[in-house]
Amino acid sequence: MPMLADPSKKYKPYTPLNLPDRQWPSKVAEKPPIWLSTDLRDGNQALANPMTIPQKTLFYQTLLKCGFKEIEIAYPAASDTDFNFVRGLIESGQVPDDVWIQVLTPAREDLIRRTIESVAGAKHAIIHMYNATSCLFREVVFRASKEETLALAVKHTEIIRKLTDECTQKCGTKFRYEYSPETFTQTEPEFAIEICEAVKKAWGRAGTAHENRIIFNLPATVEIGPPNHYADLVEYFCRHISERDKVYVSLHPHNDRGQGIAAAELAQLAGADRVEGCLFGNGERTGNVDLVNLALNLYTQGISPGVDFSDIQSVIDVVTQCNDLPVHPRHPYAGELVFTAFSGSHQDAVKKGFEHQNARWAEAECKGELKYWHMPYLPIDPADLGCNYEAVIRVNAQSGKGGIAYLVQQHLGLDMPRKMQISFYSVIQEIADREAREMTVEDITTAFRKTYHYGGSMYEGRLVLKSFRISAEASPDLPSSDEAADERRQFDGTVSVDGVLRVIRGDGNGPLSALLDALRTHLEVDLSLREYSEHAIGQGQDTKAASYVELVPLARDVKEIRKSTESWWGIGVDPDIAGSGLRAVLSAVNSAIGDRPLPELKLSVGYSAKTSQADIASLILNELSLELPRRLQASFFEVVQRAARESNGQMSYTDLIKLFKETYVYDIPDKDGRFSLQSFKMENLGESGHKELTGEFVINGKLTKVAGQGNGLLTAAIAALNEHLDGRVSIREYAEHSIGEGSDVKAASYVELAYEGDGGAIKLNVWGIAKDTDISASGLKALLNASSRVDHMYRELTQKK
Numbered sequence: 001m002p003m004l005a006d007p008s009k010k011y012k013p014y015t016p017l018n019l020p021d022r023q024w025p026s027k028v029a030e031k032p033p034i035w036l037s038t039d040l041r042d043g044n045q046a047l048a049n050p051m052t053i054p055q056k057t058l059f060y061q062t063l064l065k066c067g068f069k070e071i072e073i074a075y076p077a078a079s080d081t082d083f084n085f086v087r088g089l090i091e092s093g094q095v096p097d098d099v100w101i102q103v104l105t106p107a108r109e110d111l112i113r114r115t116i117e118s119v120a121g122a123k124h125a126i127i128h129m130y131n132a133t134s135c136l137f138r139e140v141v142f143r144a145s146k147e148e149t150l151a152l153a154v155k156h157t158e159i160i161r162k163l164t165d166e167c168t169q170k171c172g173t174k175f176r177y178e179y180s181p182e183t184f185t186q187t188e189p190e191f192a193i194e195i196c197e198a199v200k201k202a203w204g205r206a207g208t209a210h211e212n213r214i215i216f217n218l219p220a221t222v223e224i225g226p227p228n229h230y231a232d233l234v235e236y237f238c239r240h241i242s243e244r245d246k247v248y249v250s251l252h253p254h255n256d257r258g259q260g261i262a263a264a265e266l267a268q269l270a271g272a273d274r275v276e277g278c279l280f281g282n283g284e285r286t287g288n289v290d291l292v293n294l295a296l297n298l299y300t301q302g303i304s305p306g307v308d309f310s311d312i313q314s315v316i317d318v319v320t321q322c323n324d325l326p327v328h329p330r331h332p333y334a335g336e337l338v339f340t341a342f343s344g345s346h347q348d349a350v351k352k353g354f355e356h357q358n359a360r361w362a363e364a365e366c367k368g369e370l371k372y373w374h375m376p377y378l379p380i381d382p383a384d385l386g387c388n389y390e391a392v393i394r395v396n397a398q399s400g401k402g403g404i405a406y407l408v409q410q411h412l413g414l415d416m417p418r419k420m421q422i423s424f425y426s427v428i429q430e431i432a433d434r435e436a437r438e439m440t441v442e443d444i445t446t447a448f449r450k451t452y453h454y455g456g457s458m459y460e461g462r463l464v465l466k467s468f469r470i471s472a473e474a475s476p477d478l479p480s481s482d483e484a485a486d487e488r489r490q491f492d493g494t495v496s497v498d499g500v501l502r503v504i505r506g507d508g509n510g511p512l513s514a515l516l517d518a519l520r521t522h523l524e525v526d527l528s529l530r531e532y533s534e535h536a537i538g539q540g541q542d543t544k545a546a547s548y549v550e551l552v553p554l555a556r557d558v559k560e561i562r563k564s565t566e567s568w569w570g571i572g573v574d575p576d577i578a579g580s581g582l583r584a585v586l587s588a589v590n591s592a593i594g595d596r597p598l599p600e601l602k603l604s605v606g607y608s609a610k611t612s613q614a615d616i617a618s619l620i621l622n623e624l625s626l627e628l629p630r631r632l633q634a635s636f637f638e639v640v641q642r643a644a645r646e647s648n649g650q651m652s653y654t655d656l657i658k659l660f661k662e663t664y665v666y667d668i669p670d671k672d673g674r675f676s677l678q679s680f681k682m683e684n685l686g687e688s689g690h691k692e693l694t695g696e697f698v699i700n701g702k703l704t705k706v707a708g709q710g711n712g713l714l715t716a717a718i719a720a721l722n723e724h725l726d727g728r729v730s731i732r733e734y735a736e737h738s739i740g741e742g743s744d745v746k747a748a749s750y751v752e753l754a755y756e757g758d759g760g761a762i763k764l765n766v767w768g769i770a771k772d773t774d775i776s777a778s779g780l781k782a783l784l785n786a787s788s789r790v791d792h793m794y795r796e797l798t799q800k801k
């Protein structure tokens with residue numbers, strides 16, 4: 001059947017109350033009501049599968065934990081489960097002294113007896129009796145007149161009075177009485193007053209103390225009118241009931257029109273003292289009024305509600321488990337999505353709101369002022385309900401840069417500059433659009449790490465800073481009087497390039513431009529810096545610097561830099577601020593170079609003896625793990641300079657390593673093979689500390705038995721050698737160090753031999769280098785390696801003559 005064109009032919013509107021001097025519209029909430037949870041009665045009776053005793057017990061414990069002091073726990077006459085549940089709580093002492101359990105009964109003597117029997121022995125109990133009083137119910141359900149309806153209520157109130165008196169005498173239970181003119185909102189207001197006055201009289205025990213007040217519960221059994229109508233009816237009741245100070249006026253709104261919350265709030269302004277409802281609004285049909293919603297509405301007005309939902313998720317867990325009903329994702333305060341913003345403008349406002357509030361709170365703290373919550377789109381601090389901010393911003397294709405930046409800030413501690421936010425937004429947008437799904441925090445942080453090559457070896461780009469030194473040395477190209485010379489910086493560093501360590505150097509007016517210069521010189525990466533910003537992460541000793549850079553293709557001047565439409569952002573984090581900036585540059589460079597091939601690194605040698613020597617030494621160290629003694633560095637540098645002369649002072653990295661190996665016959669087969677170690681033995685000579693070396697050396701290409709003495713291995717070896725040479729050799733310098741670790745450790749030895757031949761006419765200083773797992777063998781090999789080179793040079797010299 002379709003909806004009616006004229007519904008007035010089928011539905012009658014509510015009858016407004018003529019209450020021109022109503023007061024409630026100008027009242028403001030100031031305190032919480034007395035709360036009664038009827039989850040275990042009205043909520044329970046509305047479930048397809050009413051709760052079991054263990055479920056009721058769990059729910060009851062949760063209500064106690066939240067701080068409810070009045071709990072309607074059952075309709076004991078309805079079932080053994082309900083009756084036994086009540087007995088169980090009482091007999092196992094689960095009702096705290098300050099808590100009143102409440103039980104519901106209809107106006108029927110047999111059921112009233114069973115109900116009172118159920119609570120006998122409790123310290124405190126509220127007996128709640130109801131009968132419907134509206135015209136419809138009188139006529140249809142009870143087929144009773146007003147007088148008969150009133151008489152039913154009075155008679156059964158008297159029965160309750162008598163039975164509770166007896167129970168108090170027998171078991172000491174303290175009783176209060178609640179009467180509900182069920183269907184109150186459809187009952188003539190004067191009749192509701194009349195019946196309640198008669199019930200009050202029949203009860204005869206109403207007093208002004210809390211535990212003596214009679215409770216008149218005014219249910220909107222079915223919500224049939226707007227909340228202002230309910231408020232009018234309640235104000236009318238409050239103004240007309242006699243001995244108001246001996247009465248608690250209680251509300252019991254249902255939610256058929258979806259206005260239960262509004263009805264409860266307005267009716268409290270109209271004078272009600274107490275509210276009955278269920279957590280998250282369970283209950284008959286559309287439910288009872290939601291007590292969590294009501295309590296937290298008060299909380300956000302700065303009024304302590306007297307019940308605690310600090311861990312709202314655990315309450316949701318219990319309630320959904322016991323009711324076997326979900327909490328809607330949009331449910332006020334409790335739904336999974338209610339603290340979540342997907343849309344860009346909401347996210348932007350929330351992000352700005354947090355930033356602004358943090359600053360405001362810091363200032364308030366300094367001034368000793370209150371820190372008020374004042375946030376766009378968030379009426380309550382989720383943290384007050386035990387919720388973290390993780391869910392506040394969630395990202396899909398409707399999201400904007402602000403939300404994404406907020407998540408990066410929350411999860412990585414990085415506060416991207418605005419322009420970088422825009423750039424990263426397009427990365428996420430592209431993924432969200434392509435995959436047509438919500439982006440999780442992990443999706444976003446992973447995309448961030450990948451995009452900016454940030455966060456450990458897994459995300460490293462092709463260029464990685466390994467070590468660096470920034471020095472303030474003036475460039476030799478500039479006159480020392482030039483002011484700018486003072487400001488110039490030099491970058492010397494080791495950078496891993498596609499997994500290979502390279503030493504690079506550059507100059508600039510700051511560390512970043514010096515690095516860019518080095519990259520330009522050595523790797524043909526031509527970029528200029530457009531933006532730079534930084535901030536601290538953490539505090540105290542753990543503080544780190546985060547730097548952000550934007551690079552553009554190499555530009556001639558500031559104007560060109562500004563105009564560039566292409567750019568790459570980078571991020572760097574390091575305990576050292578210069579380090580963070582340099583890492584940020586490399587992060588952006590990695591994006592800029594993509595996978596284009598990089599030229600082989602070239603070293604420039606010869607124009608700055610000091611620094612080039614150090615460059616070459618670091619290169620040898622990085623590539624061959626050899627820590628060349630300083631004089632050997634200088635010696636090899638001369639070799640390099642000579643070799644580089646043919647290539648305009650430039651030498652490729654590979655050529656340089658090759659030159660080293662060939663010069664010192666290191667790690668390559670010795671083509672001449674004129675000097676080498678075959679075997680050796682060392683013995684101590686008595687107590688003098690002197691040693692004797694015996695063994696077989698290849699000397700001048702012949703296997704020769706050798707023997708020599710000295711105060712150490714090398715001097716003994718020198719003595720042995722000199723027996724078989726034309727000239728004389730002596731040791732000028734010796735050094736050694738280990739290479740590697742653990743079982744792979746080796747010794748590296750360096751020997752500088754001084755040679756005198758032809759009666760002093762020929763003098764040579766020659767280095768030998770060797771490595772071996774045995775340190776003595778490595779020393780001897782270095783010595784023989786040097787001898788080989790002496791022999792070679794000697795022969796070259798004499799041949800030339």
Ligand SMILES: CC(=O)SCCNC(=O)CCNC(=O)[C@H](O)C(C)(C)COP(=O)(O)OP(=O)(O)OC[C@H]1O[C@@H](n2cnc3c(N)ncnc32)[C@H](O)[C@@H]1OP(=O)(O)O
Binds near residue numbers: 077078079105
């Ligand atoms: C608005 C509310 O939520 S009120 C509470 C409602 N909750 C429940 O009903 C849950 C528990 N109820 C029950 O277990 C059962 O209904 C019982 C045990 C109370 C009664 O069961 P039964 O005797 O089988 O009666 P039934 O369930 O059919 O109830 C209807 C009868 O109760 C009468 N009745 C209804 N309300 C009341 C009342 N408040 N006081 C006295 N009688 C009442 C009806 O007039 C009807 O009487 P009739 O059989 O003479 O016509």
Ligand SMILES: CC(C)C(=O)C(=O)O
Binds near residue numbers: 104180217219220254
């Ligand atoms: C028993 C009464 C209070 C009731 O549940 C109602 O009217 O909804």
